Amino acid sequence: MKLPLAQSLLSILDQLAGSHHSELADYERAVIWELRLPRTILAVFVGMLLAQCGAVMQGLFRNPLADPGVIGVSSGAAVGAVLAIYFFPTSMTWWAVPVSAFCGGFTCSLFIYRLAQSSHGTSVLVLLLAGIAISAMAFSIIGLISYLSDDSRLRDLTLWQLGSLAGADATRVWMAAVAAAGLLWRFQVRAAALNALLLGEAEARHLGIDVERLKHELIILVALGVGLAVACAGIISFVGLVVPHFVRTLNGPDHRSLLPLSALLGGVLLLVADVIARLALQPAELPVGMLTALLGAPFFIVLLLQIKGRV
Amino acid sequence: MVLTIENLSIVHGSSFGLGVDDWGASQGQLHALLGRNGAGKSTLLKCIAGELTYRGSICLHDLDLSRWDSTVRARHLAVLPQASQLNFSFSAAEVVALGATPLAMGWRDVQAEVRRVMSLAQCEHLRDAAYPGLSGGEKQRVHFARCLLQLSQADKPPLLLLDEPTSAQDLGQQHSLLQQVRRLAEEEGYSVVAVLHDLNQALRYAHRATLLDAGKVVREDTPQLLLTPERVQVFWGYPAERVVNQRGEAVLV
Structure with missing residues (x-):
């Protein structure tokens, strides 16, 4: 459905101010309030979550290729989400899916971190292989659950799996908003410490940082952010990779500015991607996760080639 | 004493790692740790830096290192690593500024201090250079500046x-760095403990030298008294000769 931008904005203004400037019909207003606006806002917050978490994860792993999607954290969160959709009644999924996605993402983050850690940072090879293994395992579990599901559950699962922002509603918007703002604040508090961590764990400790506590806090927060993003919008990969990389190229790797700028750009990027996904193949709709993967994967390969000598 | 070590021991698995009964470093002096590879020099340094778990006590200003508040300790104890892995393209000045992590300092003050310590460490010209592209020696000097800021x-x-x-x-840089370190010790009261491989550098710049072998302190003395040709023969297996150069300094050849 086409709604003129000016009229849409007027309609939002009407709703907020109680005025009557907009000439839209009631059903058109409903489309704006029930579908378009929540979707737009959700896209921004999910983009913020993914880009921030990507940037923090790259700092934590001391490796610019660590994207929650690529290394399997998102897959872990997806398994959590799918298990919740399968085991909980539909009335409880609004909280069960995010909580379970967080648990899945957290378990994977911890596992990958332990696996890939060495005194020289983390090995790209181990990270990527761990990502492949975890994703393969995750998809087989998701497949198994789909196979076991009855018709109505299967419908829920398929809808969610498409990785789209179309399911936006007030609950998801609020959850994503609170998480994005909370993470923005907490990451900013830890940004200087994260900078020091880039020097290496021993060096960060010499600079007076409680490294273990910092790592644990960041892993939990990243799992929270990724888990929520996955619960709200399915797996959307490469936003967490492309955005921080772009900001680093323009503005340097200092986390104090990298994190807020990544959040900002991540929000904008996912919003634009979602608009393209919605309009490109009208009347059909591309899942936005598919679009970001389509654009992000070649970028990732270029990045990999650039650092090939150092892997 | 700035640093006092008592009954320090480390056991690596089943093998003996390090055992230092009584050792210390005093204010205003450059202490060289000497010994062949595997003698325990770096292990001792890592213990003091808090990177290894050990038995015994290591005190900084008479307070056990583990009882210092980590931020306050960082203001009094800095470690210059041999090499540092940093995969992100910070500029050299930004790496130096990381030394301000434990300090309470505004952005402007940090910038001024960065300039000062970089000129002390003779790496001022590298200010805006990307850190990953620097040579090993340049990186070392950048980290030296970072330690000075810290x-x-x-x-x-x-x-x-x-x-x-x-x-x-390179040769010139080695001497200018050690001169700088010695000046910090003599003029600003720093206590410095350095693992050195070049015995002539120890002879020339260190106030005190400690010879380690198989994880034990063999002897602690001035480098001139410690580094006799006989000891060099015994502990390094090199038939050294000691000559006096034109400046009147002892040199091992």
């Missing part, structure tokens, strides 16, 4: 640990 707000004489600080430097 210790700039110490209210008691600070302790600086150097792990082979000259390993990646």
Whole structure:
């Protein structure tokens, strides 16, 4: 459905101010309030979550290729989400899916971190292989659950799996908003410490940082952010990779500015991607996760080639 | 004493790692740790830096290292690593500024201090260079500057640990760095403990030298008294000769 931008904005203004400037019909207003606006806002917050978490994860792993999607954290969160959709009644999924996605993402983050850690940072090879293994395992579990599901559950699962922002509603918007703002604040508090961590764990400790506590806090927060993003919008990969990389190229790797700028750009990027996904193949709709993967994967390969000598 | 070590021991698995009964470093002096590879020099340094778990006590200004508040300790104890892995393209000045992590300092003050310590460490010209592109020696000097910034707000004489600080430097840089370190010790009261491989550097710049072998302290003395040709023969297996150069300094050849 086409709604003129000016009229849409007027309609939002009407709703907020109680005025009557907009000439839209009631059903058109409903489309704006029930579908378009929540979707737009959700896209921004999910983009913020993914880009921030990507940037923090790259700092934590001391490796610019660590994207929650690529290394399997998102897959872990997806398994959590799918298990919740399968085991909980539909009335409880609004909280069960995010909580379970967080648990899945957290378990994977911890596992990958332990696996890939060495005194020289983390090995790209181990990270990527761990990502492949975890994703393969995750998809087989998701497949198994789909196979076991009855018709109505299967419908829920398929809808969610498409990785789209179309399911936006007030609950998801609020959850994503609170998480994005909370993470923005907490990451900013830890940004200087994260900078020091880039020097290496021993060096960060010499600079007076409680490294273990910092790592644990960041892993939990990243799992929270990724888990929520996955619960709200399915797996959307490469936003967490492309955005921080772009900001680093323009503005340097200092986390104090990298994190807020990544959040900002991540929000904008996912919003634009979602608009393209919605309009490109009208009347059909591309899942936005598919679009970001389509654009992000070649970028990732270029990045990999650039650092090939150092892997 | 700035640093006092008592009954320090480390056991690596089943093998004996390090055993130091009584050792210390005093204010205003450069202490060289000497010995062949595997003698325990770096292990001792890592213990003091808090990177290894050990039995015994290591005190900084008479307070056990584990009982210092980590931020306050960082203002009094800095470690210059041999090499540092940093995959992100910070500029050299930004790496130096990381030394301000434990300090309470505004952005402007940090910038001024960065300029000062970079000129002390003779790497001012690298300010805007990307760190990953620097040579090993340049990186070492950038980290040296970072350590100087880290210790700039110490209210008691600070302790600086150097792990082979000259390993990646060319000849001129090696001497200018050690001169700088000696000046910090003599003029600003730093206590410095440095692992050195070049015995002539120890002879020339260190106030005190400690010879380690098989994880034990063999002897602690002035480098001139410690580094006799006989000891060099016994502990390094090299038939050295000691000559006096035109400046009147003892040199091992």
